[in-house]
Amino acid sequence: MSSISKYNQLAVETSKRVHAERQLSNEKPFKLERSVEEKFPRDYRPGFGVAMEYEKMGNQSVSPGTQRLAKHLNLELEHLGITLGTIVGGFDLKKPLDDPLISCLKQIFLERKVIFFRNQEVNQDQLARFAKYFGELDAFPFGKGNEKNPFVLEIVHGENSPGSENGWHTDVTWMENPSLGSVAQCIELPPYGGDTLFSDSHACYLGMPERLKNEVRDVWGTNDYRLFLKASSYSSLSEKLIHDIKSTFKFGVDHPILRTHPETKKTSLYLNGSFLRSGSLYNKKTGRPLGEEKSTAIVKELLRQHDQPEYSCRFRWEKGSIAFWDNRAVQHFAASDYFPHRRVLRRVTISGDKPYFDPDSDRAYISQTSR
Numbered sequence: 001m002s003s004i005s006k007y008n009q010l011a012v013e014t015s016k017r018v019h020a021e022r023q024l025s026n027e028k029p030f031k032l033e034r035s036v037e038e039k040f041p042r043d044y045r046p047g048f049g050v051a052m053e054y055e056k057m058g059n060q061s062v063s064p065g066t067q068r069l070a071k072h073l074n075l076e077l078e079h080l081g082i083t084l085g086t087i088v089g090g091f092d093l094k095k096p097l098d099d100p101l102i103s104c105l106k107q108i109f110l111e112r113k114v115i116f117f118r119n120q121e122v123n124q125d126q127l128a129r130f131a132k133y134f135g136e137l138d139a140f141p142f143g144k145g146n147e148k149n150p151f152v153l154e155i156v157h158g159e160n161s162p163g164s165e166n167g168w169h170t171d172v173t174w175m176e177n178p179s180l181g182s183v184a185q186c187i188e189l190p191p192y193g194g195d196t197l198f199s200d201s202h203a204c205y206l207g208m209p210e211r212l213k214n215e216v217r218d219v220w221g222t223n224d225y226r227l228f229l230k231a232s233s234y235s236s237l238s239e240k241l242i243h244d245i246k247s248t249f250k251f252g253v254d255h256p257i258l259r260t261h262p263e264t265k266k267t268s269l270y271l272n273g274s275f276l277r278s279g280s281l282y283n284k285k286t287g288r289p290l291g292e293e294k295s296t297a298i299v300k301e302l303l304r305q306h307d308q309p310e311y312s313c314r315f316r317w318e319k320g321s322i323a324f325w326d327n328r329a330v331q332h333f334a335a336s337d338y339f340p341h342r343r344v345l346r347r348v349t350i351s352g353d354k355p356y357f358d359p360d361s362d363r364a365y366i367s368q369t370s371r
């Protein structure tokens, strides 16, 4: 201790005094119990949002029933985040799955919002067969279709097309009934990078300031796919084809900003910053538009919510990795950090239903998980 600097000497002495006084205050019998909310900073709430979502989950990664079933089926679960993301191992997607396994995977998917599998080098039909266990499939009219299976979309990036899915989003909100989930398989990956991040839209809602929750409670917005047609990669399309697309697929569909998950009944923040027309927000109850300025300001604030790292988990792809995410419960973000290398994924989407919002439904989930 002889060579300790003056600064360090003072720092060590001070820390002893600070610790002693804090301990004394913690032992005071009259100290009031603080709520969970009071333990987090008031002006930065993602930690609180995650804690509230975890509480809804019964302060456990998966429910005891699902845990028992997974154990019975010899599934290995590796959780990535406290409220979302689980790598599930112990089965082979090259073979058809039986009903108990499908229902266990569905339950893990609903509880963990996004699940992953490793070393599943399945072909396109096997990938589509897996997705079909969970519903009908949606073909994608704007992507690189696949000759072998029209429901499999190829997402290819390389030296002529840097990754462009690097904004928080939930898939296909331009559809009247947006796909409930997406299944993506890694075909080719860059030497480094190319991860996909997932952010918990339920925790994100719970962590929003009360003011913002109230502001968007009955608010809906208009989603529009015409953005695709404006992108440079679509500039070669003929006017005739663009006209045909517009007359075939409705553009401008309205969805609520807060969405009730149709299966878990939990509330999520639901928007896709690319497809949502920023000035389009209106109050569904009164029919009144929020006005361009307010609408744009709210959308800007909402888009920042998923950005907060506490809500997210990050998945590192390997060849043969598969991710299956719930578009009603998470947003995702594909890091575009690997140019000029190639990254190729295949994606299949599962048909969903029309988004709605029921402000009273959250309570149902609490009683369901406490059983």
Ligand SMILES: [Fe+2]
Pocket (backbone or CB within 6 Å): 165, 169, 170, 171, 332
């Ligand atoms: Fe996406």
